Amino acid sequence: MTCLECNKELGYLDHKSAIESVGVELCAHHQELIKVLIQKNNTPLEAIQLYYGLKEAGVQGMLEWWDGKKSVDIAISRVKLNIEIDCGYDKLTEEQAINNLEEAMHSFKNGFTTIRIPHILVRYYLNETIKNIIGIMEGLKANIKVIN
Numbered sequence: 001m002t003c004l005e006c007n008k009e010l011g012y013l014d015h016k017s018a019i020e021s022v023g024v025e026l027c028a029h030h031q032e033l034i035k036v037l038i039q040k041n042n043t044p045l046e047a048i049q050l051y052y053g054l055k056e057a058g059v060q061g062m063l064e065w066w067d068g069k070k071s072v073d074i075a076i077s078r079v080k081l082n083i084e085i086d087c088g089y090d091k092l093t094e095e096q097a098i099n100n101l102e103e104a105m106h107s108f109k110n111g112f113t114t115i116r117i118p119h120i121l122v123r124y125y126l127n128e129t130i131k132n133i134i135g136i137m138e139g140l141k142a143n144i145k146v147i148n
């Protein structure tokens with residue numbers, strides 16, 4: 001077991017504390033950095049998990065990317081894709097729903113596509129979620145080529 005950021009070897013206890021506090025294998029130093037990010041942006045742990053899952057699959061995203069209006073959970077700038085993790089999807093209010101739609105509208109105007117992924121998908125179907133995101137990226141890439 002090694003840190004996903006710096007490849008530092010993690011002992012059993014380091015590994016246990018990392019999984020318990022941030023949900024992914026990180027050394028003490030990188031756990032601290034992620035915790036600061038989480039505190040600042042209220043980042044869901046599933047965003048962290050998905051970010052590292054994508055990274056392992058060769059997809060370089062950006063965590064908590066500032067798009068000029070708001071912080072996006074994960075942005076993949078190469079194909080202009082924003083990924084937002086939805087927490088508590090079952091309790092979505094009309095107000096949240098219209099906010100989401102408005103955010104998606106602003107992103108589209110900037111040429112970005114926004115997809116919203118329920119947090120339970122990341123938790124229980126991580127591999128399938130990543131596979132689908134990669135498929136979406138391929139689709140976006142093909143469309144960008146057509147436009148250019």
Ligand SMILES: [Zn+2]
Pocket residue numbers: 003004005006007008026027028029030
């Ligand atoms: Zn590290």
